[in-house]
Amino acid sequence: MNIVVCVKYVPDASADRRFEADNTVDRVGVDGLLSELDEYAVEQALQLKEKLGDDTQVTVLSVGPDGAGDAIRKALQMGADKGVHVVDDAIAGSDALGTSLVLAEALKRATWDLVICGMTSTDGAMGVLPAMLGERLGVPALTFGSSLTVEGGKATIRRDGDVATETIEASLPAVVSVTDQSGEARYPSFKGIMAAKKKDVLTFSLGDLGVSADQVGLSASWTAVEGTEARPPRTAGEIVKDEDGSGAKALAEFLASKKFI
Amino acid sequence: MAEVLVLVDHVDGAVRKTTHELLTIARRLGEPSAVFIGSLSDDAAASLKSNGAEKIYTVDDADIKGFLVAPKAEVLAQLVGSASPAAVLISASVEGKEIAGRLAVKTDSGVITDAVDVQAGPVTTQSVFAGNYTVTAKVTKGTPIIAVKPNAAAPEAVEGAGAVEAVSVSVSAAAKSATVTSSEPKAASGRPELTEAATVVAGGRGTGGDFSAVEGLADSLGAAVGASRAAVDSGWYPHAFQIGQTGKVVSPQLYIAAGISGAIQHRAGMQTSKTIVAVNKDEEAPIFELVDFGVVGDLHAVLPAVTSEVNTRKG
Ligand SMILES: Cc1cc2nc3c(=O)[nH]c(=O)nc-3n(C[C@H](O)[C@H](O)[C@H](O)COP(=O)(O)OP(=O)(O)OC[C@H]3O[C@@H](n4cnc5c(N)ncnc54)[C@H](O)[C@@H]3O)c2cc1C
Numbered sequence: 208m209n210i211v212v213c214v215k216y217v218p219d220a221s222a223d224r225r226f227e228a229d230n231t232v233d234r235v236g237v238d239g240l241l242s243e244l245d246e247y248a249v250e251q252a253l254q255l256k257e258k259l260g261d262d263t264q265v266t267v268l269s270v271g272p273d274g275a276g277d278a279i280r281k282a283l284q285m286g287a288d289k290g291v292h293v294v295d296d297a298i299a300g301s302d303a304l305g306t307s308l309v310l311a312e313a314l315k316r317a318t319w320d321l322v323i324c325g326m327t328s329t330d331g332a333m334g335v336l337p338a339m340l341g342e343r344l345g346v347p348a349l350t351f352g353s354s355l356t357v358e359g360g361k362a363t364i365r366r367d368g369d370v371a372t373e374t375i376e377a378s379l380p381a382v383v384s385v386t387d388q389s390g391e392a393r394y395p396s397f398k399g400i401m402a403a404k405k406k407d408v409l410t411f412s413l414g415d416l417g418v419s420a421d422q423v424g425l426s427a428s429w430t431a432v433e434g435t436e437a438r439p440p441r442t443a444g445e446i447v448k449d450e451d452g453s454g455a456k457a458l459a460e461f462l463a464s465k466k467f468i
Numbered sequence: 469m470a471e472v473l474v475l476v477d478h479v480d481g482a483v484r485k486t487t488h489e490l491l492t493i494a495r496r497l498g499e500p501s502a503v504f505i506g507s508l509s510d511d512a513a514a515s516l517k518s519n520g521a522e523k524i525y526t527v528d529d530a531d532i533k534g535f536l537v538a539p540k541a542e543v544l545a546q547l548v549g550s551a552s553p554a555a556v557l558i559s560a561s562v563e564g565k566e567i568a569g570r571l572a573v574k575t576d577s578g579v580i581t582d583a584v585d586v587q588a589g590p591v592t593t594q595s596v597f598a599g600n601y602t603v604t605a606k607v608t609k610g611t612p613i614i615a616v617k618p619n620a621a622a623p624e625a626v627e628g629a630g631a632v633e634a635v636s637v638s639v640s641a642a643a644k645s646a647t648v649t650s651s652e653p654k655a656a657s658g659r660p661e662l663t664e665a666a667t668v669v670a671g672g673r674g675t676g677g678d679f680s681a682v683e684g685l686a687d688s689l690g691a692a693v694g695a696s697r698a699a700v701d702s703g704w705y706p707h708a709f710q711i712g713q714t715g716k717v718v719s720p721q722l723y724i725a726a727g728i729s730g731a732i733q734h735r736a737g738m739q740t741s742k743t744i745v746a747v748n749k750d751e752e753a754p755i756f757e758l759v760d761f762g763v764v765g766d767l768h769a770v771l772p773a774v775t776s777e778v779n780t781r782k783g
């Protein structure tokens with residue numbers, strides 16, 4: 208079986224993330240890495256490979272700047288077999304529709320039975336890309352799976368929705384996305400890190416995928432960010448130490464003064 | 469004035485509050501047209517009408533029941549074609565996002581997710597980077613498709629014409645390729661809906677697995693109960709109650725964090741709350757950077773004492 212895992216290179220969530228003057232995400236001034244939530248997608252692919260045997264190939268696919276190579280490398284260190292990196296200056300500033308177009312074109316040129324995505328990227332955090340891929344590729348999309356099983360040519364997920372927990376299935380080929388409930392992602396082992404050095408990463412430009420530069424990027428975007436504003440820092444509040452019940456009294460007093468009681 | 473399509477979110481025919489919020493937002497943008505997929509009861513029709521729906525499109529779901537959302541996206545795409553709406557509003561739920569993503573591709577239209585406000589334009593407001601930034605945005609191509617978060621507007625009671633119009637749509641075989649094979653409804657907690665509650669009391673690893681103090685305080689305040697991922701991962705509280713990056717994002721008037729350290733992923737789900745209170749025995753806990761009021765102490769002592777204070781004051 209052939210599995211493709213889509214991974215995104217994102218600014219480190221624990222760093223001071225910010226925007227550029229043109230309201231695009233600053234992807235240069237802030238350290239980037241493999242989106243934490245995409246590690247769960249890589250993990251599910253590796254678990255399937257372990258279960259289904261070695262003729263299962265796991266390819267990681269990322270659309271992003273040069274640094275996205277690091278995100279791909281991390282997934283290879285975890286155990287994926289090869290990487291595909293779509294990189295082109297014209298892609299910068301693409302929105303979800305633009306990115307999904309590029310990913311879909313890359314996927315149309317590959318052989319796969321299953322595409323696994325993360326639940327959302329940690330920067331854009333839209334969580335719409337997997338559905339867009341399903342639509343563009345004409346295959347079912349099973350999104351936000353808290354577990355994933357693949358058996359007898361079918362993929363099945365469990366989805367913890369607002370009003371119900373559902374079991375959802377579809378025949379392969381399909382796109383799925385998995386949540387952080389699907390199982391802790393492994394750390395690269397020393398052996399994995401060494402092995403990754405010899406794994407292939409193919410690089411494609413837009414031209415290689417038959418996408419023209421004016422279909423993607425900031426100017427072709429279907430949405431425009433008009434303004435970004437840092438939320439004002441919260442003003443320091445009052446902190447009291449509880450001694451023999453004084454904390455509870457003070458807190459009740461505070462709640463009453465704010466009319467919460 | 470152009471129509472604004474609102475996809476009705478309902479559970480077995482009962483319209484959810486988020487739909488009323490969407491109808492209120494729709495009136496800022498044009499004439500609200502509710503799209504009801506399923507069989508419309510008189511109660512449901514009345515609730516849509518009294519929240520401002522001028523039109524109610526009904527689509528029989530006999531043919532698409534049991535399939536995942538792709539058919540709903542097709543229904544909306546066909547209505548976008550026939551009604552040329554000024555915008556399409558959808559709840560930003562797991563299902564809503566999937567519909568929005570598919571609809572965007574089908575209609576070649578821009579999509580904005582997780583809007584916390586939508587004003588004429590339409591101009592949307594989103595909270596990004598764990599709530600550290602506020603972003604305003606617009607759709608510049610196609611029909612704006614906007615997935616709106618719960619609580620983005622206070623529903624206004626306005627009588628609309630509520631003209632019901634049955635539409636028949638053809639759903640492709642391809643859209644019926646993912647099936648829901650089982651569905652277990654969530655047990656009702658008897659407390660307010662987490663994302664809609666005015667007050668949320670949340671417990672973390674510091675509860676040690678005993679949520680009774682958290683629940684007791686929540687009940688005295690009429691609040692919803694939430695949990696950190698550490699508490700959820702330990703199996704102490706169901707995932708549906710997790711607050712944070714990979715759980716629910718809440719923005720209540722009052723948020724009380726008990727035994728929660730305040731990791732960035734947790735903050736992402738509660739940072740925009742109006743008033744924040746924390747009870748934590750470690751005075752160095754990062755959660756204290758966010759609070760309007762904090763108590764350094766043992767939650768198992770502080771919470772029950774606050775609960776009885778609240779109950780006494782309520783009289
Ligand atoms: C990809 C990813 C996604 C994540 N998503 C989320 C998410 O959506 N939501 C989320 O919450 N986390 C999320 N996390 C986890 C997050 O990083 C933290 O690990 C988690 O929030 C910690 O939970 P906690 O504060 O309950 O536990 P801890 O960090 O262990 O803090 C427990 C706190 O309780 C205090 N305490 C202990 N005993 C008592 C007592 N008796 N009385 C008072 N205080 C006491 C301690 O001082 C401490 O501050 C995510 C992590 C990752 C990697």
Ligand SMILES: Nc1ncnc2c1ncn2[C@@H]1O[C@H](COP(=O)(O)O)[C@@H](O)[C@H]1O
Binds near residue numbers: 214242245324327
């Ligand atoms: N530029 C990208 N390259 C590869 N995969 C991506 C990219 N952007 C998003 N994805 C995938 O789509 C998922 C959802 O992303 P999003 O819709 O942006 O929240 C991510 O978890 C990734 O699996």
